[in-house]
Amino acid sequence: xxxxxxxxxxxxxxxxxxxxxxxxxxxxxxxxxxxxxxxxxxxxxxxxxxxxxxxxxxxxxxxxxxxxxxxxxxxxxxxxxxxxxxxxxxxxxxxxxxxxxxxxxxxxxxxxxxxxxxxxxxxxxxxxxxxxxxxxxxxxxxxxxxxxxxxxxxxxxxxxxxxxxxxxxxxxxxxxxxxxxxxxxxxxxxxxxxxxxxxxxxxxxxxxxxxxxxxxxxxxxxxxxxxxxxxxxxxxxxxx
Amino acid sequence: xxxxxxxxxxxxxxxxxxxxxxxxxxxxxxxxxxxxxxxxxxxxxxxxxxxxxxxxxxxxxxxxxxxxxxxxxxxxxxxxxxxxxxxxxxxxxxxxxxxxxxxxxxxxxxxxxxxxxxxxxxxxxxxxxxxxxxxxxxxxxxxxxxxxxxxxxxxxxxxxxxxxxxxxxxxxxxxxxxxxxxxxxxxxxxxxxxxxxxxxxxxxxxxxxxxxxxxxxxxxxxxxxxxxxxxxxxxxxxxx
Numbered sequence: 001x002x003x004x005x006x007x008x009x010x011x012x013x014x015x016x017x018x019x020x021x022x023x024x025x026x027x028x029x030x031x032x033x034x035x036x037x038x039x040x041x042x043x044x045x046x047x048x049x050x051x052x053x054x055x056x057x058x059x060x061x062x063x064x065x066x067x068x069x070x071x072x073x074x075x076x077x078x079x080x081x082x083x084x085x086x087x088x089x090x091x092x093x094x095x096x097x098x099x100x101x102x103x104x105x106x107x108x109x110x111x112x113x114x115x116x117x118x119x120x121x122x123x124x125x126x127x128x129x130x131x132x133x134x135x136x137x138x139x140x141x142x143x144x145x146x147x148x149x150x151x152x153x154x155x156x157x158x159x160x161x162x163x164x165x166x167x168x169x170x171x172x173x174x175x176x177x178x179x180x181x182x183x184x185x186x187x188x189x190x191x192x193x194x195x196x197x198x199x200x201x202x203x204x205x206x207x208x209x210x211x212x213x214x215x216x217x218x219x220x221x222x223x224x225x226x227x228x229x230x231x232x233x234x235x236x237x238x239x240x
Numbered sequence: 241x242x243x244x245x246x247x248x249x250x251x252x253x254x255x256x257x258x259x260x261x262x263x264x265x266x267x268x269x270x271x272x273x274x275x276x277x278x279x280x281x282x283x284x285x286x287x288x289x290x291x292x293x294x295x296x297x298x299x300x301x302x303x304x305x306x307x308x309x310x311x312x313x314x315x316x317x318x319x320x321x322x323x324x325x326x327x328x329x330x331x332x333x334x335x336x337x338x339x340x341x342x343x344x345x346x347x348x349x350x351x352x353x354x355x356x357x358x359x360x361x362x363x364x365x366x367x368x369x370x371x372x373x374x375x376x377x378x379x380x381x382x383x384x385x386x387x388x389x390x391x392x393x394x395x396x397x398x399x400x401x402x403x404x405x406x407x408x409x410x411x412x413x414x415x416x417x418x419x420x421x422x423x424x425x426x427x428x429x430x431x432x433x434x435x436x437x438x439x440x441x442x443x444x445x446x447x448x449x450x451x452x453x454x455x456x457x458x459x460x461x462x463x464x465x466x467x468x469x470x471x472x473x474x475x476x477x478x479x480x
Contacts, residue, residue: 025358026358027292027355027358027472027473028292028473028475028476028479029475029479031472031473031475032472033273033472033475052267052268111351111360111468115267115467115468117467118265118266118267118467118468119463119464119467119468120351120463120467120468144460145385145456147456216385216387216456220384223359223360224359227355227357227358227359227360228351228355228358228359228360232267232271232272232273232472233267233268233271235268235269235271235273236268239268239269
């Protein structure tokens with residue numbers, strides 16, 4: 001009887017513990033202020049992202065040595081609870097000096113994670129690249145609500161999975177994104193981190209200067225799915 | 241020569257120190273994670289606001305014993321840098337048991353400070369009431385972008401001061417706000433705090449259930465003035 005009771009109590013605690021250990025969130029005791037328990041880099045790192053970029057620094061442009069985004073077919077879209085992520089069959093390339101990166105996935109934050117002189121935007125897309133050694137480079141693109149829907153977002157919004165199932169998007173016009181941001185000719189470049197646990201540092205960031213439009217209804221459908229999924233801006237090393 | 245140099249060095253440090261001591265902000269080392277240095281309640285308080293309200297709790301309605309908002313004339317609008325605040329000649333009343341409160345000021349946060357099940361809104365207005373003893377009660381109202389401009393916001397947006405000057409708004413249709421939120425018949429009530437330093441606790445909160453519209457251009461003008469001015473949601477006492 002006693003052992004049965006102990007079994008029940010032990011068992012009933014397992015799911016709660018698993019959720020606690022595995023899932024970060026954007027509020028409460030698994031929110032950004034507590035991400036140190038998922039990986040201490042989130043708390044102790046000295047080059048954490050996102051940041052509030054001073055406007056005068058934002059105007060100093062740098063660009064990668066090469067970048068290309070190709071239109072892609074039969075990509076996968078997944079609802080990860082705290083984000084909508086598009087991956088597989090993507091064709092994007094980035095070159096920094098002699099280092100070649102490939103586009104791994106992209107996803108969206110509402111509201112934007114980076115700010116410029118304290119100002120934010122409605123959405124920030126993160127195009128995540130990796131090289132052969134597993135190093136990251138991320139292209140960030142801001143979107144603000146517009147009267148016109150965005151063609152790029154159309155197939156994404158139409159295929160957001162409501163549950164844990166994954167869906168396939170037949171065609172996604174990735175090349176238009178790079179064209180819209182002027183082939184990343186105007187970007188703010190800095191060394192930061194992933195903006196979610198494990199908050200890995202050494203990430204080469206490119207935050208595009210140009211702000212792109214997203215339709216109001218497209219925005220609401222995206223935001224209603226993930227809610228607030230933006231880490232607060234981090235203090236930069238040496239900032240006083 | 242040496243004394244002159246010391247004078248110059250001392251003098252040049254004064255403005256930075258003054259700004260540091262006096263002004264909280266929403267990023268960097270004066271951002272929300274560091275508000276404990278303005279008042280330790282911000283860091284150590286156990287009933288801090290805003291919070292992420294669980295949806296099932298949000299549906300439990302409570303209302304004050306009496307509330308009224310009257311249309312107001314010749315009110316003052318001030319750009320406080322991190323917020324747009326309307327005060328003076330306001331006529332609003334709130335009664336909680338035998339305690340009478342008067343409307344002191346209202347201001348706006350972009351994006352919303354409170355969330356419901358992790359979801360946020362574009363704007364949150366805070367109507368701040370005080371009683372004779374200086375206790376606070378605040379009514380929070382959410383706004384989302386709409387195709388139609390809001391009549392209530394028209395005189396506010398048209399009179400946002402660009403600098404530190406204050407302006408006068410001849411007429412503001414405050415009564416429409418209370419009507420729009422159904423006389424606060426559906427509100428989430430809890431004990432929290434001010435959401436900016438000194439983060440004073442004992443604040444009686446009423447977060448209106450109904451989400452109101454704000455025109456897209458009105459929203460952008462408001463947001464462009466203050467930028468991101470939303471404290472991240474706080475862990476509630478006893479939350480595990």
